[in-house]
Amino acid sequence: MHINVAIADDQKLFRKGMAALVNSFENMHLIFEAEDGQHLLDLLGNVQEPPDVILLDLSMPNLNGLETLKILKENHEAIKVIILTIHEAENYILATIQAGANGYLAKNAEPEEVEKAIIEVFNNDFYFTLPMLEVMRKGLVKKSLPMVFESHNLTPREKEVLELICKQYNSNEIAEKLFLSNRTVEGHRNNLLLKTGNRNTAGLVLYALKHKLIDLDTFSH
Structure with a gap:
């Protein structure tokens, strides 16, 4: 495993x-750093090997984190993005997850958590801490937030796969646990994304929280 990382922070x-x-982390390499969102997008257009994971500050001049994220997801969908911020308000978190962010990291996080977040986003497509999930859950029950979550008819198998995704099992592990092929698990994952209208696994976690298909205890194992 080798993870290429980039950072944008003013x-x-x-x-x-x-x-x-x-x-300093094993098997990680920072390939470039950018001073704002526009600089990041410019640098991305000129690199031969794009980053696997971008650490993206939310508050930047010229092009802020949310605007940059939306452009990133349109043009570089495969790149995973972790939002760096001092803002832990639910509206910030939910807006960035809706826009396609894969994880959230407070700027006062411990070094070990930074490493863990990058590895988990690289391997499992999302990373949230329990406090962040609690903030998200509270935000989701506030009707004033612009969250569009309709009730969808998920099959029992899709709900099963969704629960295991939320427990941070990867496709191979889910296939093994449910005695399914990898291709079948990926099919269920794609169906979940289509049915719920989400961009990535982080969005599926939000969906599961919103519809009480999982509780926060799920994440503590």
Whole structure:
């Protein structure tokens, strides 16, 4: 496993510190750093090997994190994005997840958590801490937020697959657990994304929380 990482943050000292931290992790390499969203998009257009994971600050001049994320997901859908922020309000979290973010990391996180977040997003497509999930759950029950979640007819098997996805099992592990082929599991995952109108696994986790298909205890194992 080798993970290429990029970072976009307008605070130079923080950005340099994160760059050094990422390069200190085993099997990780920071391929470039950007000072804002526009700079990130410009650099992406000129690299031969794109990053696997981008650490993206939410509050930046020229092009903020949310606007950058939307453009990123349109043009570089395969790249995973972890939002870096001091804002832990649910409307920020939900807006970025809806726009396609794969995870969320507070700027005061421990170095071990930064490493864990990058690895989990790379392997499992999403990373949330329990406090973040609690904030999201509270946000989802507030009707004032612009969340569009209709009730969908998921099959019992799809619900089963969704629960295992939320428990952070990958496709191979789900296939083994349910005695299915990998292709069948991927089919269920694609159906879940289509039925719920979500961009990625992080969105499926939100959907499962919203419809009480899982509870937060699911994530503590």
